[in-house]
Amino acid sequence: MKPVMEIKKLTVDFGGLRAVDHLDLDVKEREILALIGPNGAGKTTLFNCITGIYAPSEGSVFISPPGGGTGTINGLTPNIITRKGITRTFQNIRLFPNMTVLENVMIGRHCRTRARIAGAVFRGKATEREEKATVEHSYHILEKIGISQYVNEFAGNLPYGAQRLLEIARALATEPFLLLLDEPAAGMNPQETGVLDALISKIRDEENIAILLIEHDMRLVMSISDRIAVMDYGKKIAEGTPEEIRNNPVVIKAYLGEEFVA
Amino acid sequence: MEYFIQLFLGGLTRGSIYALIALGYTMVYGIIELINFAHGEIYTIGAFTALITASVLTLYGFNEISILILASLVAVIYSSAYGFTIEKIAYKPLRHAPRLSPLISAIGMSVFLQNYVLLAQTSDFLPFPGLVPEFQFMKKYEHIFSSTELMIFLTTSVVMIILTLVIKFTKIGKAMRATAQDRKMAMLVGVDVNRIVSITFIIGSALAAIGGVLIASHIGQINFYIGFIAGIKAFTAAVLGGIGSIPGAVLGGFILGWTESFATGYVSSDYEDVFAFALLVLILIFRPAGILGKSKAQKV
Amino acid sequence: MRKLSEIKKSFLASIWFMFLTFPIMVIRVNPIEKVVEWRWRNMVFVGVGSFILSFVWRYMIRQKESGLKKNRADDRHKTPFIQRVREERRLFIPLIAVLSVLGVSFPFIFSAYQVNIMTTALMYVVLGLGLNIVVGLAGLLDLGYVAFYAVGAYTYGLLNHHFGLGFWAVLPAGAFMGALFGILLGFPVLRLRGDYLAIVTLGFGEIIRLVLENWNDFSFGPSGIANIDRPSFFGAQLSLQNATVYIYFLMIAIALFTVFVVNRLQNSRIGRAWVALREDEIACEAMGIDKTKTKLSAFALGATWAGMMGVLFAAKTTFINPASFTFLESAIILSIVVLGGMGSITGVIIGAFVLILLPEYLRAFSEYRMLLFGAILVIMMVFRPQGIISNVRRTYKFAGINISGEQSK
Numbered sequence: 001m002k003p004v005m006e007i008k009k010l011t012v013d014f015g016g017l018r019a020v021d022h023l024d025l026d027v028k029e030r031e032i033l034a035l036i037g038p039n040g041a042g043k044t045t046l047f048n049c050i051t052g053i054y055a056p057s058e059g060s061v062f063i064s065p066p067g068g069g070t071g072t073i074n075g076l077t078p079n080i081i082t083r084k085g086i087t088r089t090f091q092n093i094r095l096f097p098n099m100t101v102l103e104n105v106m107i108g109r110h111c112r113t114r115a116r117i118a119g120a121v122f123r124g125k126a127t128e129r130e131e132k133a134t135v136e137h138s139y140h141i142l143e144k145i146g147i148s149q150y151v152n153e154f155a156g157n158l159p160y161g162a163q164r165l166l167e168i169a170r171a172l173a174t175e176p177f178l179l180l181l182d183e184p185a186a187g188m189n190p191q192e193t194g195v196l197d198a199l200i201s202k203i204r205d206e207e208n209i210a211i212l213l214i215e216h217d218m219r220l221v222m223s224i225s226d227r228i229a230v231m232d233y234g235k236k237i238a239e240g241t242p243e244e245i246r247n248n249p250v251v252i253k254a255y256l257g258e259e260f261v262a
Numbered sequence: 263m264e265y266f267i268q269l270f271l272g273g274l275t276r277g278s279i280y281a282l283i284a285l286g287y288t289m290v291y292g293i294i295e296l297i298n299f300a301h302g303e304i305y306t307i308g309a310f311t312a313l314i315t316a317s318v319l320t321l322y323g324f325n326e327i328s329i330l331i332l333a334s335l336v337a338v339i340y341s342s343a344y345g346f347t348i349e350k351i352a353y354k355p356l357r358h359a360p361r362l363s364p365l366i367s368a369i370g371m372s373v374f375l376q377n378y379v380l381l382a383q384t385s386d387f388l389p390f391p392g393l394v395p396e397f398q399f400m401k402k403y404e405h406i407f408s409s410t411e412l413m414i415f416l417t418t419s420v421v422m423i424i425l426t427l428v429i430k431f432t433k434i435g436k437a438m439r440a441t442a443q444d445r446k447m448a449m450l451v452g453v454d455v456n457r458i459v460s461i462t463f464i465i466g467s468a469l470a471a472i473g474g475v476l477i478a479s480h481i482g483q484i485n486f487y488i489g490f491i492a493g494i495k496a497f498t499a500a501v502l503g504g505i506g507s508i509p510g511a512v513l514g515g516f517i518l519g520w521t522e523s524f525a526t527g528y529v530s531s532d533y534e535d536v537f538a539f540a541l542l543v544l545i546l547i548f549r550p551a552g553i554l555g556k557s558k559a560q561k562v
Numbered sequence: 563m564r565k566l567s568e569i570k571k572s573f574l575a576s577i578w579f580m581f582l583t584f585p586i587m588v589i590r591v592n593p594i595e596k597v598v599e600w601r602w603r604n605m606v607f608v609g610v611g612s613f614i615l616s617f618v619w620r621y622m623i624r625q626k627e628s629g630l631k632k633n634r635a636d637d638r639h640k641t642p643f644i645q646r647v648r649e650e651r652r653l654f655i656p657l658i659a660v661l662s663v664l665g666v667s668f669p670f671i672f673s674a675y676q677v678n679i680m681t682t683a684l685m686y687v688v689l690g691l692g693l694n695i696v697v698g699l700a701g702l703l704d705l706g707y708v709a710f711y712a713v714g715a716y717t718y719g720l721l722n723h724h725f726g727l728g729f730w731a732v733l734p735a736g737a738f739m740g741a742l743f744g745i746l747l748g749f750p751v752l753r754l755r756g757d758y759l760a761i762v763t764l765g766f767g768e769i770i771r772l773v774l775e776n777w778n779d780f781s782f783g784p785s786g787i788a789n790i791d792r793p794s795f796f797g798a799q800l801s802l803q804n805a806t807v808y809i810y811f812l813m814i815a816i817a818l819f820t821v822f823v824v825n826r827l828q829n830s831r832i833g834r835a836w837v838a839l840r841e842d843e844i845a846c847e848a849m850g851i852d853k854t855k856t857k858l859s860a861f862a863l864g865a866t867w868a869g870m871m872g873v874l875f876a877a878k879t880t881f882i883n884p885a886s887f888t889f890l891e892s893a894i895i896l897s898i899v900v901l902g903g904m905g906s907i908t909g910v911i912i913g914a915f916v917l918i919l920l921p922e923y924l925r926a927f928s929e930y931r932m933l934l935f936g937a938i939l940v941i942m943m944v945f946r947p948q949g950i951i952s953n954v955r956r957t958y959k960f961a962g963i964n965i966s967g968e969q970s971k
Contacts, residue, residue, distance in 0.1 A: 296757075297757050297760070297761065307586065310585070310586060311585045311586070313591065314585045314586070314589050314590075314591055315585065317591035317596075317598060318589065318591070318598055320596075321596070321598055336585070340582070340585060343581070343582055344582065347578070347582060351940070351944075352940045352943075352944070355623065355626075355944045356943060356944060359943070359947060360947075361756055361757065362701065362703055362756060363943045363947050364943070365703060365756070365757050365760060366703070366896070366900060366939055366943050367939060367940045367943035367944065369705070369760075369893065369896070369939060370897075370935075370936045370937065370938065370939025370940040370941075370943065371936065371939075371940055372936070373890070373893050373932060373935060373936030373939065374933055374936030374937050374939075374940065375936070376932075376936075377930075377932040377933040377936060378586070378933060379586060381929065381930065381933060382583075382586045382587045382590075382604070383586060383590060384590075388591075490889070494761075494764065494765065494768070497761060498765075501758075501761075532776040533772065533773075533776055535768065535772055536769055536772045536773065536776075539765040539766070539768050539769045539772075540765075540769060542761065542762065542765045543751070543762050543765050543766060543769075546751065546754055546758050546761070546762050547750045547751060547753075547754075547762075550754060550755075550758060
């Protein structure tokens with residue numbers, strides 16, 4: 001399988017602090033790659049760097065989407081990167097709380113639609129058709145994610161778990177080839193995590209989307225990941241299948257400290 | 263050359279006043295990240311209170327020096343009281359509201375206070391007595407630097423040194439710095455954040471009052487609108503130096519003072535206020551963090 | 563016991579405010595005749611007033627806090643009264659009918675003076691709706707909105723004065739100039755954070771006014787431009803009486819047009835992007851929305867309306883000078899939006915009528931107009947930041963996957 005995104009020697013500095021340190025990472029087509037590591041290892045910073053919120057001080061991110069359009073995405077603004085097909089969810093949920101659930105998803109459709117001000121005012125045939133398609137498509141995604149019962153609720157009023165799912169729905173609406181999930185199971189109960197587990201696999205299988213995921217819930221990580229990469233102090237310290245990672249002494253040391261390494 | 267020196271000294275005087283008011287903006291911003299729009303009105307109230315006190319005291323036949331001291335004292339007390347009250351009414355209930363809410367509230371407070379002074383006093387300009395006595399030794403330089411101007415510069419310097427010492431070395435100063443760095447963390451280690459915010463407003467307002475009294479006796483007249491313009495200019499100074507930074511506010515004040523002084527002296531006096539606003543717009547566009555400010559990375 | 567402590571609190575508040583307002587409210591000096599006037603009565607007013615208001619204040623704070631504790635979801639399900647009226651056709655259609663009859667017959671029943679006031683109120687409706695795009699929908703606090711109003715007014719004033727161009731020719735030009743200035747200003751400043759944006763727009767507004775005041779060769783300085791033509795009626799100049807009525811109907815047409823446009827915009831792809839931008843900029847960008855372009859479109863569109871109203875203002879009053887375009891004017895329009903409800907069309911209309919008509923008809927009020935506006939901004943932010951009518955988002959009905967994107971608001 002060929003990689004859809006190749007990260008080469010990526011480095012992010014904040015003043016004197018090196019948050020990501022010469023990191024290499026590939027994400028392959030239709031793969032679920034989990035990124036784990038202790039708090040402060042630089043995982044979210046890596047996400048912010050891929051999605052254009054931070055600029056890397058060194059290194060590059062190269063993409064080769066299935067639909068064509070290969071190239072580096074360094075220095076592009078977040079909205080362009082999203083349009084190129086990389087979308088994310090946020091660790092601390094960032095929905096649009098005073099918009100309805102459906103509208104939140106419709107925002108995701110923004111970069112795939114084109115109506116302008118004049119279109120909105122005169123509402124011609126094309127705009128009407130596009131608007132209808134947006135509503136349909138968005139509702140469809142809500143159904144697939146399983147939160148269509150909330151369609152007209154304000155996003156801010158949803159239960160916590162549903163808000164996390166809505167973030168995924170919104171991200172899917174942008175038609176990504178690579179989806180970055182930042183701790184999607186945080187704050188979920190075991191039952192909800194089970195649903196999420198099935199959902200992530202389903203997205204990969206049905207939508208042909210590669211998934212890069214930060215997660216602390218080890219049971220979830222072990223059950224759905226094809227591969228796992230481990231970060232510590234900004235560096236990648238290990239990479240491999242769940243089985244390999246589970247038994248890797250370096251990883252155990254990073255997580256639990258020296259004395260636990262048997 | 264003499265003209266240049268005159269403009270330079272004039273800029274220094276202006277700059278001192280801007281710096282005094284800018285400190286209030288910067289300190290409040292440093293602690294609760296709010297542009298206290300009503301700060302300019304605090305300065306107006308300081309000037310009016312001083313004028314009223316001085317007039318009453320003159321009627322009762324007090325001598326010059328005691329009028330200067332008493333009027334300034336009353337102005338400082340009242341401005342502080344207003345600053346304290348404004349925070350409790352218009353900002354404290356909005357501590358956790360979206361960012362735009364306290365800002366709109368602050369604008370409302372500013373409009374309210376402006377019209378409160380207008381209605382309770384007058385819309386006309388009031389002549390302000392020259393409270394500062396003429397120093398004998400200044401006679402020679404009177405035409406380029408008046409006694410009042412010297413007084414403004416000296417007072418400002420002393421006040422700023424005291425402020426710096428307070429913030430550096432006292433317990434309250436330490437608590438203020440801690441709150442500015444991280445409000446939640448300061449609260450967790452036992453800093454009474456509400457008290458610190460109140461104290462910040464009180465200190466800032468007191469400085470504005472001193473500025474108000476000094477500039478009013480320098481210019482010789484006041485009206486209800488002086489605070490609005492002075493407020494925006496002082497804010498410009500604060501942003502110029504880097505909002506949240508105390509040395510920045512002082513530096514910004516002087517730069518703005520000189521800019522205005524030289525621009526009106528050499529270019530045109532019609533556009534006095536335009537220079538300040540244009541400077542503000544330019545800084546915010548090209549260096550929003552200011553000269554001494556650090557641009558913070560946004561947390562995601 | 564609790565009552566006693568409540569009274570004590572109010573008593574202390576009353577003492578505090580009497581102390582606070584003492585020099586400004588009680589003493590007034592007349593520096594020319596060197597007399598001091600003592601107005602002790604004001605102190606009594608302040609004392610009694612703050613004693614009572616302090617009860618009200620604490621009661622409202624308590625209400626608000628208990629409201630926050632209640633499940634927010636419950637609150638949202640309650641449809642507000644105005645909302646219900648709009649949903650019930652039985653109520654909505656007669657209401658519209660009554661309003662139309664009133665609107666049409668108004669100039670034939672009331673005096674020209676009344677018609678003028680109503681026209682002014684309608685102008686503020688449109689200005690409010692225009693600013694609502696910027697502040698209410700896109701969440702950009704624009705404190706220099708009046709600058710674009712001035713640009714429109716001076717566009718007409720100058721073109722009319724120098725070239726004799728008529729109202730209808732300049733109306734689109736005024737709108738265009740508004741938009742142009744909106745883009746020119748917006749382009750550099752829209753990268754700024756919310757509160758800096760507010761200050762820069764305020765500074766910009768003041769710059770425009772000061773330039774108009776001082777650039778005598780261009781704008782005739784503080785004395786302004788007089789004898790601007792009123793709008794012509796198919797080429798014919800109307801008498802003052804008829805022109806008043808004509809402008810009134812013109813204003814009704816523009817107001818309806820504005821409502822139509824804003825309503826369509828707010829539930830369109832662009833409108834949603836504005837609201838999303840207001841809610842969370844970072845998430846918005848991460849969802850592929852071009853922040854700068856979206857902000858700029860809101861800013862320019864708001865300015866367009868201000869420019870258009872400026873032309874109308876010049877045509878209505880036939881005289882303009884810089885004094886009409888102070889920051890206070892921006893503050894009034896902002897109060898309208900904040901009182902009515904940011905983002906809500908009905909709210910802004912109600913807000914404009916309340917704030918413009920109330921001071922006109924309650925003469926005693928008019929002196930305290932700006933005092934009131936300031937207080938409204940503070941009180942609304944503290945107790946009801948969503949305004950009288952909170953913004954309602956469009957809902958969609960689904961039968962299975964069958965879409966009937968019906969608007970039920």
